[in-house]
Amino acid sequence: MSAEHHTSAAPALTPVTVLGLGNMGTALAAAFLERGHPTTVWNRSHEKTKALAERGARVAATPEEAVTAAELVIACVLDNDALHTVLDPVADRLADRTLVNVTSGSPEQAREFTTWADGHGVAYLDGAIMTTPLGVGHPDMMFLYSGSEAAFTAHKQALEVLGEPLYLGTDSGAASLYDAALLGLMWSTFTGWLHGTALVGADGGAATDFTALANRWLSGAVGGFLTRYSGQVDEGRYPGDDATVDVQIATIDHLIHAAADRGVDNALPELLKATMEQAKALGHGGDSYASVIEVLRGRGGAKAAR
Numbered sequence: 001m002s003a004e005h006h007t008s009a010a011p012a013l014t015p016v017t018v019l020g021l022g023n024m025g026t027a028l029a030a031a032f033l034e035r036g037h038p039t040t041v042w043n044r045s046h047e048k049t050k051a052l053a054e055r056g057a058r059v060a061a062t063p064e065e066a067v068t069a070a071e072l073v074i075a076c077v078l079d080n081d082a083l084h085t086v087l088d089p090v091a092d093r094l095a096d097r098t099l100v101n102v103t104s105g106s107p108e109q110a111r112e113f114t115t116w117a118d119g120h121g122v123a124y125l126d127g128a129i130m131t132t133p134l135g136v137g138h139p140d141m142m143f144l145y146s147g148s149e150a151a152f153t154a155h156k157q158a159l160e161v162l163g164e165p166l167y168l169g170t171d172s173g174a175a176s177l178y179d180a181a182l183l184g185l186m187w188s189t190f191t192g193w194l195h196g197t198a199l200v201g202a203d204g205g206a207a208t209d210f211t212a213l214a215n216r217w218l219s220g221a222v223g224g225f226l227t228r229y230s231g232q233v234d235e236g237r238y239p240g241d242d243a244t245v246d247v248q249i250a251t252i253d254h255l256i257h258a259a260a261d262r263g264v265d266n267a268l269p270e271l272l273k274a275t276m277e278q279a280k281a282l283g284h285g286g287d288s289y290a291s292v293i294e295v296l297r298g299r300g301g302a303k304a305a306r
Helices: 023-034 046-054 063-067 080-094 107-119 149-159 174-201 207-235 245-261 267-284 289-296
Strands: 016-019 039-042 072-075 098-101 123-129 142-147 164-167
Touching (some): 016 063, 023 039, 023 046, 039 046, 039 063, 063 080, 072 080, 107 142, 107 174, 142 174, 174 267, 207 289
Parallel strands (some): 016 039, 016 072, 098 123
Antiparallel strands (some): 123 142
């Protein structure tokens, strides 16, 4: 008897539809195509579908054709109003499918879309893309999702094509909320870095040299402070056993004076100092810098109430 050799076939890859082919939508569709997923695309302007069609994408002529082509539908359009315009007329064809909405929006809009999806029998995930189109497809880039846990679990493997999928819970507004908070952190960090770069550059320092030190400090000491202070914020207690608000107020004056002497704009450090001084006025002068959150939360009487 001759030996028979059996090989198990690789599991079929999830078919995907991508609605909206701006720079980001095009990058999403390209990532799925690169990894071998059957990919259908639709865009209001047909011109933007041509390059993807040449790479193997199926081009849908209508939104109805697009949403019926796959169980996983990813929407990346201008805004949620535009998405309603696309999907409302074909909502019945989305029933029993999963809609992943990575269109930029607010937590409130995400929750409204969840209500809409529930009413049409659609599993809904709201998503936030924490990278630019160039980063799509890299496994170290974060993609945030919130909403239907069953939908996330069912399609996690397909979503890994785009980047690392992180599930934030059943509140569909969570992804948009964290997106806004993380972007605020990014802009604040960028501007602080640029202020420092301008400061050292005024004395001939190179941006690349300063940035090498900045990255090392951010990933080490500063990251450690964030972790430590997060526990203090959650507990509402701010022991000033490292550097108090009073010390920070005195220290930031050195930055302000150095920048002023070099003609560097001081709007950012002046704002930071003013916020520290508000914390001091609330009685947090001897507390850690984490106590500044009481100013940001508008809790003027928080220390007195503890």
